[in-house]
Amino acid sequence: xxxxxxxxxxxxxxxxxxxxxxxxxxxxxxxxxxxxxxxxxxxxxxxxxxxxxxxxxxxxxxxxxxxxxxxxxxxxxxxxxxxxxxxxxxxxxxxxxxxxxxxxxxxxxxxxxxxxxxxxxxxxxxxxxxxxxxxxxxxxxxxxxxxxxxxxxxxxxxxxxxxxxxxxxxxxxxxxxxxxxxxxxxxxxxxxxxxxxxxxxxxxxxxxxxxxxxxxxxxxxxxxxxxxxxxxxxxxxxxxxxxxxxxxxxxxxxxxxxxxxxxxxxxxxxxxxxxxxxxxxxxxxxxxxxxxxxxxxxxxxxxxxxxxxxxxxxxxxxxxxxxxxxxxxxxxxxxxxxxxxxxxxxxxxxxxxxxxxxxxxxxxxxxxxxxxxxxxxxxxxxxxxxxxxxxxxxxxxxxxxxxxxxxxxxxxxxxxxxxxxxxxxxxxxxxxxxxxxxxxxxxxxxxxxxxxxxxxxxxxxxxxxxxxxxxxxxxxxxxxxxxxxxxxxxxxxxxxxxxxxxxx
Numbered sequence: 428x429x430x431x432x433x434x435x436x437x438x439x440x441x442x443x444x445x446x447x448x449x450x451x452x453x454x455x456x457x458x459x460x461x462x463x464x465x466x467x468x469x470x471x472x473x474x475x476x477x478x479x480x481x482x483x484x485x486x487x488x489x490x491x492x493x494x495x496x497x498x499x500x501x502x503x504x505x506x507x508x509x510x511x512x513x514x515x516x517x518x519x520x521x522x523x524x525x526x527x528x529x530x531x532x533x534x535x536x537x538x539x540x541x542x543x544x545x546x547x548x549x550x551x552x553x554x555x556x557x558x559x560x561x562x563x564x565x566x567x568x569x570x571x572x573x574x575x576x577x578x579x580x581x582x583x584x585x586x587x588x589x590x591x592x593x594x595x596x597x598x599x600x601x602x603x604x605x606x607x608x609x610x611x612x613x614x615x616x617x618x619x620x621x622x623x624x625x626x627x628x629x630x631x632x633x634x635x636x637x638x639x640x641x642x643x644x645x646x647x648x649x650x651x652x653x654x655x656x657x658x659x660x661x662x663x664x665x666x667x668x669x670x671x672x673x674x675x676x677x678x679x680x681x682x683x684x685x686x687x688x689x690x691x692x693x694x695x696x697x698x699x700x701x702x703x704x705x706x707x708x709x710x711x712x713x714x715x716x717x718x719x720x721x722x723x724x725x726x727x728x729x730x731x732x733x734x735x736x737x738x739x740x741x742x743x744x745x746x747x748x749x750x751x752x753x754x755x756x757x758x759x760x761x762x763x764x765x766x767x768x769x770x771x772x773x774x775x776x777x778x779x780x781x782x783x784x785x786x787x788x789x790x791x792x793x794x795x796x797x798x799x800x801x802x803x804x805x806x807x808x809x810x811x812x813x814x815x816x817x818x819x820x821x822x823x824x825x826x827x828x829x830x831x832x833x834x835x836x837x838x839x840x841x842x843x844x845x846x847x848x849x850x851x852x853x854x855x856x857x858x859x860x861x862x863x864x865x866x867x868x869x870x871x872x873x874x875x876x877x878x879x880x881x882x883x884x885x886x887x888x889x890x891x892x893x894x895x896x897x898x899x900x901x902x903x904x905x906x907x908x909x910x911x912x913x914x915x916x917x918x919x920x921x922x923x924x925x926x927x928x929x930x931x
Contacts, residue, residue, distance in 0.1 A: 451527075452695040454687050454875070455824050458816035461848045471841040472811060472850070476803030478789035481837045483803075484714075486786040492715035492732040496775065504783045505713060507776040510866055511670050514766030516711040516777055517616040518667060518916060523708075524608045524617075525555045526883065527701050549696050550887040551660050551880075555608035556624050557652060566605050567597075576648040577632050578625035579605065585757045586723040588773075591924045593760035594622050602753060612752040614735065615718060619761035626923040628655050634929035657891040658900055658914060660884060664892070666915050668880060671707075672873035673863075680877045685885075687825060688878040694886035697879060698813050699821065703851035704875040706806055707868060710856050711777045714785040716750060719762040720773075731758050736787040751792060763920040770917070779865025782856045810850045818854020818871060819847065827870040830854075834861050902929060 462468045476482055484504035486495060495501055526549050558564030561575050569579045579597040587593050596604040596618060604612040604621075611621040631651040635642065642650075668677045688697060714734055721728025737749035746756035764773035778785075788802040799805050822829035834857060838845035849857070851871075858869030868876060884892040891898045900914035902922060922929055 450695060451698050451701065454697045454699050455816055455821060458820045458824060460811070460814040461817035461820075461850050462811065462843060462845070464811055468811065468843050469808065471843050471845070472807040473799065473801075473804045474841070475838070475845075475853070476789075476801050476805070476807050478786070478801055480789075480803075482782055482784055483789050484783040484785050486714040488714065488734065488737075488786055492734050493717075495715040495734075496713070496717060496732065502778075505778045505785060506865070508711075508779050508866060509776065511711075511777040512767055512774045513713065513716065513777050514616075514763065514774075514916060515667060515670060516708045517614075517620055517766070518662075519671075519705075519708045520613075520617050521555075521611065521620045522551070522663060522667070523701075523705060524610050525551060525553060527696050528608065528610070549694050550883055550890070551656070551663065552887065552889065553624065553652075553656055553659060555606070555611055556621065556628070556655075558607040561648060564607070567607065574644045576644050576651075577629045580622065580625055580629070581755070583755075583757055583760055584724075585760055587760065587924075588720040588723065588762045588764055589924075590723050591926070594626065595755050595759070596622060596625075598755060602755060604753070614752050615750040615754075615759055616716065616761060616766070618752045623763070623920065623923050624655065624659070627658075627919055628652065630922055630925070630929050631655060634931060637928060638931060653889075654901070656889070657898065658902065658919065660891055661900055661914055662916055662919065663880060664884065665913070668877055670867065672868050672877045676873045676877050677881075680874075680881050685878045685882055687874070688882045690882075690886070694883050697875075698815065699851065700875055700879045702806075702809055702813050702815055704855050704868075704872045705879075706852050707780050707855060707859065707872060707876075709784055709788065709802055709806065710780050710782070712785050712788060713775075713778055714787050717765045717775065718750060719758070719760055720764070722757060734787055735785070736790075736792055738787070738790045738792055742792060763917075763924070767915075767917045767920055769920060780856060780859040780863075780868065781865045782853060782860060806852050807850055810852055815851045817848040818851045818858065819849060821851060821854075822871050825871060825874060830858055830861055830869075901931065 474480060479485070486505065487501060490498075490501060556578070558567045561568045565575060567579060568575045569577045580594040581597050583593045583595050585593040596606055596612060598604050603609075604618070606612065606621055610617075612618045628651055631654050632647055635647045635650055639647070664677070712735060715732060716735065718731040718733060721730045734749045736751060737747070740747040740749045740751075742751070746754060746759065763769060764771055765775050768774045784803050789800075791800045791802055794800045799808065819829040832846040835846040835849055838849065838853075855868065855872035858871055859865055859867065862869035867873065881892075884890045887893060900918075902914070902918075
């Protein structure tokens, strides 16, 4: 339990948790579901999230992907965020895959989260990158130098914008990625984020071996792994969370402690977080992205612009013209200038957080006939399956004033009282829209997300926040770090893909 655990007993929703760390759980176990599971409610949820429905941004997918990015008249329902770059959404997806994995999840069965297995350790330890380590997961590691402590990568034979060599994930003969979590090959952007962290680890292994040539391979690996983990945790705590939840909320939780999310022995993942609050990122995904600026090792390079998913694209093609994962081709890499602020003005913005999702997300590829293929409908149905409380009840439990029924007027005609008892995921999106103009999460969303992440760090005795809360990034090899005394995803990109050796 947090050092501020005494505060919890004064708050009605909080009770001491005994959830197994391998299970999901609830922050507010006493709150009733937002609705009864009836055919009428299920059909209403499907309709709210259907293609062409009230959550569909209705992007013109007949447009060239370049136009969807650059033409403001095509972004009326997908407005730009002036404060957050496009890469933060996919960093959020990468982080989610680090802490949660329920491969048996179903939209149809009634599920008590206490009995649902979480196949990912609920800590920010990058086990989606490292697997079980070089001994137990040798297929993830490069054995060519006889040490097996660097991560395995596959050179693409391409060079990016700055003449930097580009890599793909290692794959077997059937193109299945050899990685700690198969979901990190769902789309090209998160796949390349996985590559970025593999490169970051390898750079630190080289730096440690150069500075300390007598250290054993196992010690070198352990030190590099800890550095990677701590810098990643720092970015989450000092860049990702402040942008998403607000510096004031993060500062309050760090200074005054968690008020709602707590446990007795080990952290768990609450369904209020995994099924609702942390799914805000689905609203930030754009219909198309610029993956890269072209291959610098070819004459007349052509930039790679593509839709995030194109349902009409041939999924059997080795190089379809969309950003799905599971493919290898010379052009299928990311130039991070588009996604993080590398200082050249190329970064593209995220879209605002609101109740509109980009149109490709309403027709997801890879599902069988008869499945629900709209991401919005799937999220809403999952809220029903997991008996999620309404946003209004959670706001009351957290002592916030709920947003009024009038802002949910588009739900009123379903005649199932969603305007007064709103699915928590939809409520959190609307809350961000009306309280923060979509720039960041509102009261309920920000507090849940911040408390869970801080709690996971405080509950992990290997995190920097537990071992050394005064620790700061220790790689002053970037001019941006030396100048600003900070460390961001842009710095990690520069180090991971840099041509020079990291210096401590």
